[in-house]
Amino acid sequence: SQTIHQWPATLVQPVGSPLSLECTVEGTSNPNLYWYRQAAGRGLQLLFYSVGIGQISSEVPQNLSASRPQDRQFILSSKKLLLSDSGFYLCAWSAFTGSFETNEKLFFGSGTQLSVL
Amino acid sequence: TQLLEQSPQFLSIQEGENLTVYCNSSSVFSSLQWYRQEPGEGPVLLVTVVTGGEVKKLKRLTFQFGDARKDSSLHITAAQPGDTGLYLCAGAWSGGGADGLTFGKGTHLIIQP
Numbered sequence: 032s033q034t035i036h037q038w039p040a041t042l043v044q045p046v047g048s049p050l051s052l053e054c055t056v057e058g059t060s061n062p063n064l065y066w067y068r069q070a071a072g073r074g075l076q077l078l079f080y081s082v083g084i085g086q087i088s089s090e091v092p093q094n095l096s097a098s099r100p101q102d103r104q105f106i107l108s109s110k111k112l113l114l115s116d117s118g119f120y121l122c123a124w125s126a127f128t129g130s131f132e133t134n135e136k137l138f139f140g141s142g143t144q145l146s147v148l
Numbered sequence: 149t150q151l152l153e154q155s156p157q158f159l160s161i162q163e164g165e166n167l168t169v170y171c172n173s174s175s176v177f178s179s180l181q182w183y184r185q186e187p188g189e190g191p192v193l194l195v196t197v198v199t200g201g202e203v204k205k206l207k208r209l210t211f212q213f214g215d216a217r218k219d220s221s222l223h224i225t226a227a228q229p230g231d232t233g234l235y236l237c238a239g240a241w242s243g244g245g246a247d248g249l250t251f252g253k254g255t256h257l258i259i260q261p
Binding site for chain 1: 249
């Protein structure tokens with residue numbers, strides 16, 4: 032069966048410090064991978080998605096970046112965190128075959144609660 | 149930009165009561181998904197509805213997709229404390245690619261024993 036691992040679960044970082052969040056998926060190959068941020072009152076915001084190794088699409092301009100060094104590994108990074116980067120970060124995967132129109136599903140990790148102070 | 153409005157934003161009711169939460173849009177969606185999220189966890193998919201007017205049941209939960217595929221509702225019968233959580237709807241639109249899911253802000257549901 033497929034599993035998704037995301038760590039750390041909680042992180043407190045000072046403003047201006049770097050960030051690295053890691054996500055790995057097991058039990059599937061060539062998944063689509065996603066990074067979402069969930070902030071109070073704003074819902075789930077798609078930050079990045081990747082359809083393959085080295086392929087990253089960004090949905091919103093920001094000081095965050097993403098990388099996919101291996102098929103089942105997705106990393107979210109920042110060189111200098113801002114206060115506004117605080118939030119609950121979720122990694123997700125899907126066995127995407129072309130469109131979400133029918134039965135594509137997103138499987139989420141357990142999230143990282145990031146507090147920037 | 150396709151937007152999904154969920155209502156109510158917050159709902160707190162007693163165990164055993166019935167409730168309905170809504171997901172509305174001005175856009176037509178090809179399909180709509182409902183997720184439930186518990187505190188400190190990621191969302192978990194409950195159901196996908198695809199056809200206008202479709203009704204799906206998951207134990208005490210009934211999901212309906214509007215005839216025009218612009219809205220959806222989730223009805224819970226005899227709510228239990230285990231139903232507590234954030235309910236999110238997510239719509240997929242025709243022609244959308246790998247980024248093709250739009251999430252609503254969710255309904256925070258609390259079932260008091």
